[in-house]
Amino acid sequence: MSINIQRNQKKRVVIVGGGLGGLRLAEDLYGSGMQVVLIDKNNFHQFPPLIYQIASAGIDPSSISFPFRQIFRKRKDFYFRMAEARMVDTEKKILQTSIGKIDYDYLVLAAGATTNFFGNKNIEEWAIPMKTVPEAMGLRNALLSNFERALTCATEEERQELLNIVIVGGGATGVEIAGALSEMKRYVIPYDYPDMDFSLMHIYLIEAGDRLLAGMSQDSSRKAYDFLKSMGVDVQFGKMVTDYRDHKVIMKDGTEIPTRTFLWVSGIRANAMPGISDDHQGRGFRFKVDQFNRIPGLDGVFAIGDQCLQTTDAAYPNGHPQVAQVAIQQAKNLAKNLKRINEGQDDSALTAFKYNNLG
Ligand SMILES: Cc1cc2nc3c(=O)[nH]c(=O)nc-3n(C[C@H](O)[C@H](O)[C@H](O)COP(=O)(O)OP(=O)(O)OC[C@H]3O[C@@H](n4cnc5c(N)ncnc54)[C@H](O)[C@@H]3O)c2cc1C
Numbered sequence: 001m002s003i004n005i006q007r008n009q010k011k012r013v014v015i016v017g018g019g020l021g022g023l024r025l026a027e028d029l030y031g032s033g034m035q036v037v038l039i040d041k042n043n044f045h046q047f048p049p050l051i052y053q054i055a056s057a058g059i060d061p062s063s064i065s066f067p068f069r070q071i072f073r074k075r076k077d078f079y080f081r082m083a084e085a086r087m088v089d090t091e092k093k094i095l096q097t098s099i100g101k102i103d104y105d106y107l108v109l110a111a112g113a114t115t116n117f118f119g120n121k122n123i124e125e126w127a128i129p130m131k132t133v134p135e136a137m138g139l140r141n142a143l144l145s146n147f148e149r150a151l152t153c154a155t156e157e158e159r160q161e162l163l164n165i166v167i168v169g170g171g172a173t174g175v176e177i178a179g180a181l182s183e184m185k186r187y188v189i190p191y192d193y194p195d196m197d198f199s200l201m202h203i204y205l206i207e208a209g210d211r212l213l214a215g216m217s218q219d220s221s222r223k224a225y226d227f228l229k230s231m232g233v234d235v236q237f238g239k240m241v242t243d244y245r246d247h248k249v250i251m252k253d254g255t256e257i258p259t260r261t262f263l264w265v266s267g268i269r270a271n272a273m274p275g276i277s278d279d280h281q282g283r284g285f286r287f288k289v290d291q292f293n294r295i296p297g298l299d300g301v302f303a304i305g306d307q308c309l310q311t312t313d314a315a316y317p318n319g320h321p322q323v324a325q326v327a328i329q330q331a332k333n334l335a336k337n338l339k340r341i342n343e344g345q346d347d348s349a350l351t352a353f354k355y356n357n358l359g
Helices: 021-030 048-055 121-124 131-154 156-163 172-186 218-229 324-342
Strands: 012-016 035-040 045-046 065-067 076-081 085-089 096-097 100-103 106-110 113-115 165-166 202-207 236-238 241-245 248-251 256-258 261-264 268-272 287-288 302-304 308-310
Touching: 012 021, 012 045, 021 035, 021 324, 048 131, 048 172, 121 241, 131 156, 131 261, 156 165, 156 256, 165 172, 172 202, 172 218, 218 236, 256 324, 287 302
Parallel strands: 012 035, 012 106, 035 076, 106 302, 165 202, 165 261, 202 236, 287 308
Antiparallel strands: 045 065, 085 096, 096 100, 113 268, 241 248, 248 256
């Protein structure tokens, strides 16, 4: 198998990941005078902020998934390849992928982040994560088949297991999915499953800290809590989930909740790139970058979005939040800088990244 892209006289930029950052970068490099190669393990771009709506059957996957080939129709000097980036040789400037090798002049890592199970293999095996469209569809299928089985199962104990939903992690995703499922319980289940006793459906949101949305203001935390309580969600603080066994979520304090629907949205870690040593990683396994999103010490290698950690922005000394606008704004800034680098301009011509928090 070969990646099958001819080199021409132009410099080549290889972008790993067509998420919110990689897609914007590829768009903005159009007409840059460079050959742009976008590599993604899927052949569609997904819009994560609405993934929870797929899980609760509020929207269809096609509403937030967009084929790359449709987005980039009729682009000159642009190539898309569906492949998984597996390793990079930063000395030889070669990226190894699932469909072969490709050499680059500039490599941009924009592969985002994945669910962090903090090394707990049992939880990783049993919990449902919610980072991607296929994972959200998995949750939707699990929920709907549990509801069907709850109508016909033999014992009350099993029925309760099938109707309990446990969500671990009170960040934005946990709050969103708890809210969406509580709306489903109130507005959909009574009509779609008229013979089900939906008062048995319990939604638990488990958070180790003492408030929801810890990265946001106290006011946002309180409003989120008040809303979820009003919707009947059982929000529990100060609880550490340590295991899942025999259809039970087990906490450090010994308490247990029986459930067949165990969602883990308790943290993320940046996707790895074998070939780049651990020395280049910071908090959350993110690649440390300078103010121009370059990975220092690696010639022509950049990282943007969730995969990078940039501490040069004075307002964000511990790095930016891993949110959509950071990825998009870094991509826009990097596109401008790459064009200048490609024209032979030096660092004094480059613009340092500064995050504009849109709220
Ligand atoms: C459920 C959920 C809800 C969210 N809600 C919000 C919100 O409301 N507001 C907000 O601002 N942010 C939200 N975020 C965060 C936001 O989506 C991310 O910060 C943003 O997508 C980061 O962009 P990125 O380009 O760095 O990575 P991503 O958008 O995650 O893109 C990474 C891309 O890389 C590809 N990829 C990964 N590994 C490889 C590989 N080895 N080879 C090839 N391709 C690879 C993936 O297929 C993907 O297309 C949410 C995230 C999730 C998961």
